Amino acid sequence: MADQIIVPKEQDDNVMLSPKGLQRRKFLTLFAGTAATAAVIAGCSKDSNNNDGINLGSGDIGILNYAYALEQLEAAFYTQVIMSQYAGITATELSLLTDIRDHEIAHREFFKNALGAKAIPGLEVNFAAIDFSKRDTVLATAKTFEDLGVSAYNGAGKLITDPVYLGLAGKIVSVEARHAALIRDLISNGSFADNTVIDANGLDKANTPATVLAAASGFLKSKLNGSNLPTS
Amino acid sequence: MNIHHIITELEKADPEVYERLDSRRGVMKSFAKMSGKLALAALPLALGGMFKKAYGQSTTTILGVLQFALKLEYLEAEFYTMGAAAPALVPAGAPMGAITTIRDHENAHVKLLKDTIVALAGTPEAKPVFDFSAGNGSGNGPLKTVFTDYALFLAVAQTFEDTGVRAYKGQAANLMSNNDVLTAALNIHSVEARHASHIRSMRRVNLSNPAIKPWITGKDTGGIGALVQASYDGEEVTTQATINIVNINGQAISVNAATEAFDEPLTSAQVLAIVDPFIV
Structure with missing residues (x-):
């Protein structure tokens, strides 16, 4: 189990193993289909456009x-x-x-x-x-x-x-x-x-x-x- | 974005949401305040912060950690205050300079923790009465010469510092819901580690013992002995999160280096048991 925590296959899987991760998943579920989802995604993708460097x-x-x-x-x-x-x-x-x-x-x-x-x-x-x-x-x-x-x-x-x-x-x-x-x-x-x-x-x-x-x-x-x- | 809709959806999935956030009206007020201040792009972050707070640890938990830390800082502050004032104990020059530097930090930590507890609407616990002989008030415990025997004074200082590092480390996860308190605790934690490093260097010189290093090797007490072993037990681990550190990936990492490279936490119960003999 601890192995999985440290060497995650998917970042989301990893996050969900923790109590906070469970909370986060709950929130993501809750927010699905609302305008907030789009806003959150928009907020993230803005930064991801910068691919300069490692x-x-x-x-x-x-x-x-x-x-x-x-x-x-x-x-x-x-x-x-x-x-x-x-x-x-x-x-x-x-x-x-x-x-x-x-x-x-x-x-x-x-x-x-x-x-x-x-x-x-x-x-x-x-x-x-x-x-x-x-x-x-x-x-x-x-x-x-x-x-x-x-x-x-x-x-x-x-x-x-x-x-x-x-x-x-x-x-x-x-x-x-x-x-x-x-x-x-x-x-x-x-x-x-x-x-x-x-x-x-x-x-x-x-x-x-x-x-x-x-x-x-x-x-x-x-x-x-x-x-x-x-x-x- | 439709805030009312989000809250309604949230309410369906989690009927207790208003106990976590203070009230629907409070939530609306928070949002109104935020949207006045923040660009839309920043709103998701603010949202995250608000819910992290609501679903995080209660203020009661945070205050409990702060009171626990205050007790340890009271202990350290009084120890160094008495040590620096004890006649013919700490040599003048570099040793006295270091002890007064550390004393002042510990007193600053006491003040900071008290102020933080008050800011969170708590009441700082009063300073306990201490018995640095480790005699639970008898004044005749095994360390009764601590303020007349310089080597013993440094040994106790080392133990307090190493224990303090482990104590703060053990509480970090309990402070995750309050970023300001967590960061302050981390900033104290590393100062205690700097103190520990220096006190260990002082012991190394004072005892001419090269085996005493600024870091903790295995669960070695640095020659202090069984009396303080509980402050070092558990430091000997060589596996971190199931990863074996010894000779990791073909690198020549010895057992000693593997234990030194990671400091280990103590629970509050372990720490309270360790300091119990010093409290009347």
Whole structure:
């Protein structure tokens, strides 16, 4: 059963397995034949006309592909960090960065398998601007990726309709936050949760997919199209 | 679009619809308000939001989660407030800087949760009386030196942070009907994880123990021991949604890495049992 939840043949089947999905189906039934159906469909198809780039898709599957894209980016980055280690890397740093690489690969492969046939293809990255031989550059980029990843998952939570997927995103985002704090401490001890990332209410950031995808685009040769992702 | 027709159809299929939405008149008022503000294309989204709310969790559930979170934040806030004030406990410099940063976040979380509970027409529960010796009020529990023994203080801090992460994670699904509250809870959740990471790094340095890492390996307590095992039990899983993470797709992912890559939730009952000895 859980297998089906994660590797759906049809997105609608998948959605219907959850309590919310059942509610949604009820609504769709209710609305069939009313003017609302036409309006809903019209509202959706307007966005679908934009086919520029790799389309992440819509609904929960779109959000999972969005997460898959970010994990691909992070995994590729740390793989390169370990392959071409910066000058003066300490044994401790190498050990911790290797752990992070493995976590990101685990996340990437998990999403790939979870999405199955609905997964976007492997992405081409663009790390031309990153000097992997320099500690400062590598850690600054890592900080960007980790803080961005945390804000992406935090912002995507409300866009997810299936509680199982929300739970999975929650299991991953706290690990990304652990990474973010470590990387920040490696750059400057004590900056794990400073006021550049945590506000006066003690809250981390939450960013929309549009903001995150724009920030990630500079590190990707592949162009991502998030125009069908949910926005509320 | 014919809103009246939609509502009539809805009523046929779900006679209780007006208990879910507040009343037919209320629905009409909502629509009138929305159509004044929104372009037609945006209406389906607004519709979705309204029904998600109506069929989602009740405010009672949301308030219950917020009161639960408030209890944990009271615990953390008082713990760090007392720790930072305890003479000769936390070394000056970076350690004291980190502890005061975390203390201030926990106090901010207390305030935010109280304000949110009030905004949802609830009454924030009062701060419990705490016994950080874990003695249920005896003051003579197994942790009675927590404010004089720095290593023990950090061990308890780590446990509170890791437990807090798991506690918020376990409640996310109960907040899905209120996007603002859910997002705020997620934004607290990741801050607790940042704290956990840093406290673990502090322990690693303080104990010169490279086995203590910013993330949780298996169900390892990081050398703290059986007293806090309940806060780590369940973290050892290597399968997520039936997908085995170890060596997934031919990648060299060890058992340790597979457990570290995913943090696991705790139920509110599990968390309350864990913090019970600290509450008088």
